[in-house]
Amino acid sequence: MKWVSFFIISLFCNTAFAAGKLLATPGVSQIEGSAGGGLVPWAQLAGYASEDEWSIAAFCSRGHVKNYSLDVCGVQGNLFNRIELSYAEQEFDVPALSTRIDQKISGVKVRLYGDIVYSDWPQLSAGIQHKSLKDGKVAKLVGAESTHGNDIYFAASKLHLGALYGYNWFWNITARYSEANQTGLLGFGAKDADKKWLLEASSAVFLSREIALGAEFREKLNNLGLGESHWRDIFIAWFPNKSLNVTAAWLDLGSIAGVDKQTGWYVSIAGYF
Numbered sequence: 001m002k003w004v005s006f007f008i009i010s011l012f013c014n015t016a017f018a019a020g021k022l023l024a025t026p027g028v029s030q031i032e033g034s035a036g037g038g039l040v041p042w043a044q045l046a047g048y049a050s051e052d053e054w055s056i057a058a059f060c061s062r063g064h065v066k067n068y069s070l071d072v073c074g075v076q077g078n079l080f081n082r083i084e085l086s087y088a089e090q091e092f093d094v095p096a097l098s099t100r101i102d103q104k105i106s107g108v109k110v111r112l113y114g115d116i117v118y119s120d121w122p123q124l125s126a127g128i129q130h131k132s133l134k135d136g137k138v139a140k141l142v143g144a145e146s147t148h149g150n151d152i153y154f155a156a157s158k159l160h161l162g163a164l165y166g167y168n169w170f171w172n173i174t175a176r177y178s179e180a181n182q183t184g185l186l187g188f189g190a191k192d193a194d195k196k197w198l199l200e201a202s203s204a205v206f207l208s209r210e211i212a213l214g215a216e217f218r219e220k221l222n223n224l225g226l227g228e229s230h231w232r233d234i235f236i237a238w239f240p241n242k243s244l245n246v247t248a249a250w251l252d253l254g255s256i257a258g259v260d261k262q263t264g265w266y267v268s269i270a271g272y273f
Helices: 004-012 137-141
Strands: 054-065 069-079 083-094 099-113 123-133 148-164 167-178 196-206 211-218 231-241 244-252 263-272
Touching: 099 137
Parallel strands: none
Antiparallel strands: 054 069, 054 263, 069 083, 083 099, 099 123, 123 148, 148 167, 167 196, 196 211, 211 231, 231 244, 244 263
16 A cells, blocks of 8 residues: 555554543544544543643555455544544555445544543534545446435543442443545445434443443445445553554444445554654
8 A cells, every 4th residue: 555654654654642531542543544443433542642732643455345446545633632634645556346436535524522531421523524536437337326415423431440340431422424435435325315413322341441342333325225234343452651552353334335244353553753
């Protein structure tokens, strides 16, 4: 990938410029560029910046299922723990058709209320992701109406310290307003299809300060009539320090473009500085 430099930065950075939050509280990097889980954006912002700090993060991820693979690299900025800016580029390989679908995603997230640890109520954030396909031929072929679109979401997150027999427990719920087909990789909308609110959720238990084990669910649309499935994963995330995160997951993506049983693996590495 042309974004290999992000991977190198993430792998070798060893100093966190902003370190005002507890270890692991920013979450990991989501496939659309936002801070969160691999599949779901969470309420917390990228990096470890507190109210008087700013931070930058870089990440690269790869997901591989039976018939497809997705490579993503991006950057994230956190301005004073209030605003998150993100940018990601996706490369979706379809070997059966000898083609690749490229999508660019720009995101903004704003913290509206709270802190995932210290406030009584969950942290609340709102975000928007603008998505655009480089070449919309495949999207148009399968019946999509547009090659670009916007997802709007609201997320609530909370980390309960020592809540499960002494282990820290995290949960997140996200509501997304979208018309994206396969997160936008197959375009946006279809004839007689409307935008809808979709449910996404994540939960994790910290086995130690550095290791979290969790699962995610992401509701999907089926605008194109190709049997688009809801997504699920089981992940393990390792935070050796505030400069580095490595995440691995088992994926169950169901049907993609009419091809069933798309299960496989996912790995992501992120650096915070």
